[in-house]
Amino acid sequence: METVTLTIKDQPGLYLEADNITPDAFAGKKAEEIADLHVYVGREQYRLGDFFEVSGKAGATAEETKIVVNGDLSRVKYIGMKMTGGEVVVNGNADMYVGAWMQGGKITVNGNVDSFAGTGMKGGEMVINGNAGNYLGAAYRGDWRGMAGGKITVTGNAGSDLGTFMTGGEIVVGGDVDVHVATHAEGGKIVIKGNAKRRLGGQMVEGEIYVFGNIDVMMPGFAYREDVDIDSDGIKGRFALYEGDLGERHRKRKGQPIYAKLYQRIAA
Amino acid sequence: MTKTVTDVICPFCGTLCDDLEVVVSDDGKELHEVYNACAIGAEKFLHSQAKDRITRPRMRQEDGTWKEISYDEAVEYTARMLADAKKPLMYGWSSTNCEAQSIGSEIGEAVGAVMDNTATVCHGTSLIAVQDIGIPSCTLGEVKNRADRILFWGCNPAHAHPRHMSRYSIFPRGFFTGKGHKGRKVIVVDPRPTDTASLADIHLQIEQGHDYELLDALRVAFKGEKLPDFVGGIPKEKIYEVAETLKSGRFAIIFFGMGVTQSIGKNHNIDEAIAVTRDLNEYTKAAIMPMRGHYNVTGSGQVWGWQFGFPFAVDLSRGFARYNPGETTSNDLLRRDEVDAVFVLGSDPGAHFPFSSVKKIYDRPSVAIDPHETPTTEVCKVHVPVAFVGVEVGGCAYRMDNVPIETRKVVEPPEGMMTDEEFLQRVLARVKEIKGV
Numbered sequence: 259m260e261t262v263t264l265t266i267k268d269q270p271g272l273y274l275e276a277d278n279i280t281p282d283a284f285a286g287k288k289a290e291e292i293a294d295l296h297v298y299v300g301r302e303q304y305r306l307g308d309f310f311e312v313s314g315k316a317g318a319t320a321e322e323t324k325i326v327v328n329g330d331l332s333r334v335k336y337i338g339m340k341m342t343g344g345e346v347v348v349n350g351n352a353d354m355y356v357g358a359w360m361q362g363g364k365i366t367v368n369g370n371v372d373s374f375a376g377t378g379m380k381g382g383e384m385v386i387n388g389n390a391g392n393y394l395g396a397a398y399r400g401d402w403r404g405m406a407g408g409k410i411t412v413t414g415n416a417g418s419d420l421g422t423f424m425t426g427g428e429i430v431v432g433g434d435v436d437v438h439v440a441t442h443a444e445g446g447k448i449v450i451k452g453n454a455k456r457r458l459g460g461q462m463v464e465g466e467i468y469v470f471g472n473i474d475v476m477m478p479g480f481a482y483r484e485d486v487d488i489d490s491d492g493i494k495g496r497f498a499l500y501e502g503d504l505g506e507r508h509r510k511r512k513g514q515p516i517y518a519k520l521y522q523r524i525a526a
Numbered sequence: 527m528t529k530t531v532t533d534v535i536c537p538f539c540g541t542l543c544d545d546l547e548v549v550v551s552d553d554g555k556e557l558h559e560v561y562n563a564c565a566i567g568a569e570k571f572l573h574s575q576a577k578d579r580i581t582r583p584r585m586r587q588e589d590g591t592w593k594e595i596s597y598d599e600a601v602e603y604t605a606r607m608l609a610d611a612k613k614p615l616m617y618g619w620s621s622t623n624c625e626a627q628s629i630g631s632e633i634g635e636a637v638g639a640v641m642d643n644t645a646t647v648c649h650g651t652s653l654i655a656v657q658d659i660g661i662p663s664c665t666l667g668e669v670k671n672r673a674d675r676i677l678f679w680g681c682n683p684a685h686a687h688p689r690h691m692s693r694y695s696i697f698p699r700g701f702f703t704g705k706g707h708k709g710r711k712v713i714v715v716d717p718r719p720t721d722t723a724s725l726a727d728i729h730l731q732i733e734q735g736h737d738y739e740l741l742d743a744l745r746v747a748f749k750g751e752k753l754p755d756f757v758g759g760i761p762k763e764k765i766y767e768v769a770e771t772l773k774s775g776r777f778a779i780i781f782f783g784m785g786v787t788q789s790i791g792k793n794h795n796i797d798e799a800i801a802v803t804r805d806l807n808e809y810t811k812a813a814i815m816p817m818r819g820h821y822n823v824t825g826s827g828q829v830w831g832w833q834f835g836f837p838f839a840v841d842l843s844r845g846f847a848r849y850n851p852g853e854t855t856s857n858d859l860l861r862r863d864e865v866d867a868v869f870v871l872g873s874d875p876g877a878h879f880p881f882s883s884v885k886k887i888y889d890r891p892s893v894a895i896d897p898h899e900t901p902t903t904e905v906c907k908v909h910v911p912v913a914f915v916g917v918e919v920g921g922c923a924y925r926m927d928n929v930p931i932e933t934r935k936v937v938e939p940p941e942g943m944m945t946d947e948e949f950l951q952r953v954l955a956r957v958k959e960i961k962g963v
Contacts, residue, residue, distance in 0.1 A: 272613055273864050275844075300612030300866070301638030301843040354853060373852060392852065399850050400657040438794055442658070457738055460794065461801065475736075478743040478757045505745025505801075 266329035281344025392417035537916025540818030540926035564688035605956035618873030620820030623921025655796035671700035675775030680785020876901030
C-alpha cells in the first residue's frame with residue numbers, strides 16, 4: 259500500500275470544502291497531481307496544494323492507497339467523502355462530513371469530528387478516537403435512508419440525532435450520547451456504553467439499541483417486556499428488554515407486529 | 527377631507543387579516559386612522575407616519591457617528607460588498623413581498639450567497655419535519671367553517687396572532703360551525719398558564735421540554751396501548767381523555783408555535799405532531815398548521831422552494847443549491863465564521879439572534895435594509911431605509927396556510943424613498959456590471 263501524506267500549512271479564511279481528500283480521487287496520482295486537485299473556499303476554487311504540503315504517492319487503485327492527514331483540520335470539511343476503499347488516517351480534529359456517504363475502506367480519526375460524520379454511510383469502517391458531533395451515521399436532510407451498512411466506533415461521546423433513519427450497520431459509542439437516538443430507524447444496531455439522555459428510539463420501527471448506563475427519560479412508546487441475558491459481540495450481561503415505538507407503524511410477521519428493541523443493562 | 531380605504535391587508539403577522547379600514551388624507555400622503563386591526567397591526571400602519579423617520583441611507587463613520595449617503599452610494603457599497611465576498615450571507619426576507627424576494631434570489635445566485643430567512647430561528651424546524659414525513663394541512667377558511675377540535679401546542683395566539691382566534695380558530699361561526707365557540711372543544715398544551723390557555727376546555731400544563739414524549743403518548747393512546755402513569759407530568763387518564771376528545775371530533779386542527787419548534791427536539795417535535803395528525807385521520811379528519819410569525823415568511827419559503835427547491839438555508843456558493851440546516855443556517859454560519867459579509871432585509875437579527883452571532887455581524891461588512899431603526903441597523907455598516915411593504919407599496923404575500931394574498935398600498939412613502947424591489951433591482955444591475963455578466 260502506498261501512502262500520501264498531507265500536512266496543512268495554511269488555514270483557510272473561511273472553511274475548506276475538500277471532498278477530494280479520498281483514496282478514490284488520489285489513486286494513480288503523483289504528489290504534484292494530487293496538489294493540483296481542487297478544493298473550495300466559499301465560491302472560490304483553489305488547489306489542494308495551496309493549503310497542504312503533499313508528499314509520497316498514491317497506489318494504482320483506491321484499495322492500495324493510504325492517506326495520512328496531519329495538523330489542525332477543524333476547518334476542513336468532507337474528508338473521506340464517498341470513499342470506496344483504501345485508508346484515511348486523520349491526525350487532528352476534523353470538521354463536518356467525515357466519511358459521509360462512505361462505501362468502503364477505513365477511516366481513523368485521532369481527534370474529534372464535527373457533525374454529520376458517516377451521513378448516509380453504506381459500508382466500510384470508521385474509528386473516531388475522540389468525540390463525535392451531532393447526526394453521526396444519520397440520513398442527509400430529506401432522505402429516508404440513513405446509515406445502511408458499515409461500522410462506526412467512537413471512543414468518546416456523541417452528540418444528538420445519532421443514527422436518524424438508520425436502516426443497517428452498527429454504531430458503537432464508548433461514552434455518553436445526547437438526545438434523539440435512532441429516530442425513525444428501520445434497522446441497524448446502536449451500542450451506547452455510557453449514559454443516554456432522552457428520546458431513545460422515538461418513532462423507531464425496527465432495529466436494536468443497547469444502553470449500558472442510565473436513560474434520563476424513557477419514551478412512553480417503549481414497553482418493558484422481560485429481562486434477558488446477552489453474551490455476544492462484546493455485549494455481556496443482564497439487560498431489561500423494552501419494545502417499541504408502540505405509537506409507530508410496524509410490519510407484521512405471522513400476524514405478530516415486529517417491534518424495535520431497546521436493551522438497558524441491569525447488571526454485568 | 528379624508529377618504530377611507532377598505533379591505534386593506536395587514537402586513538404584520540402570518541394571519542394576514544384582510545378586512546382593515548384605513549383613513550387617509552385626500553391626497554393620499556397622510557395616514558390618520560386604522561380600524562379592525564389588532565394593536566400591533568395598527569401600530570405598524572401608524573408608525574409609517576413617525577415624524578422622526580429616517581428617509582435617506584446612512585453609513586457608519588470610524589468614530590461611530592452616521593453620515594448621510596445617497597441611494598447611489600448605498601447601491602454601490604452593497605453591490606461591492608456582495609461581489610467581493612467569498613461567501614456572503616443574505617438574511618431576512620420575511621417582511622417584504624415575493625417580488626423583492628425573487629430579485630434577492632437572483633442577486634444571491636449571481637454572488638454565490640447563502641440565502642436564509644427568519645424560519646431559521648422560527649419554523650425552519652417545521653419545514654425539516656415536513657420534508658421528512660410530509661404534512662396534512664388545510665386553509666384557515668376550512669378551520670373556520672369545519673373545525674370543532676382546536677389544539678394549540680406551544681403557541682399563544684392571544685398575544686402573538688391577536689385576531690387569529692376571532693377570525694379563524696375559536697370564536698367565528700362558520701358554515702358547519704354555527705355555534706361558534708360553543709361548538710368547539712379547545713385544547714391548549716403549554717407549560718405556562720397563558721391567556722390562550724385561559725380559554726381552553728383542557729389545558730395540559732406539560733413540563734417544559736416534554737412535548738415529544740407527550741405527542742408519542744397520544745399516538746400510543748390512539749392505538750389503545752398501555753401508557754406509563756405520567757408523561758411530562760400529565761397523568762395518563764388525562765392523555766386518554768384528550769386522545770378520545772380529538773378522535774370524537776368531526777375536524778381536528780393542531781396549531782403549533784415556537785414552544786415546540788425551538789425547544790429541545792426541534793424538528794422531531796413537529797415530526798411527531800404531524801404523525802399524530804396522520805394517525806388521527808384514521809378516525810376523523812385532521813390537519814396541522816404552523817403559526818407563522820412574519821406576514822410573508824411563508825412567501826419566502828414558497829419563492830425559494832420554487833426557485834431552488836429548498837425553503838430556507840439555501841447555500842448557493844458552489845453554483846448549485848445546497849441545504850443542510852445545522853450547517854447552512856445563519857447562526858451556525860455566523861458562529862463558526864463561515865461567512866464574510868452580511869446583508870439583511872426584512873428582518874431584525876440584531877434583536878433576535880444570540881449575542882455571539884450579532885457580534886459577528888458587527889465585525890463584518892454589513893448592510894441592513896429596513897424602514898425602521900432597529901438593533902440590526904445599529905450593528906450594520908450601512909442602513910438603507912425603504913418604503914413599508916403593505917403600507918406604502920403593494921405586492922404578494924403568503925398567509926400562514928400558504929394562501930397568496932395581494933397586499934395594498936394605502937399611503938405614499940416620503941418623497942424620494944425607494945422600495946425594496948427598486949433597491950434590489952439596482953444592486954442586481956450593479957453586481958452584474960462588476961461581475962461582467
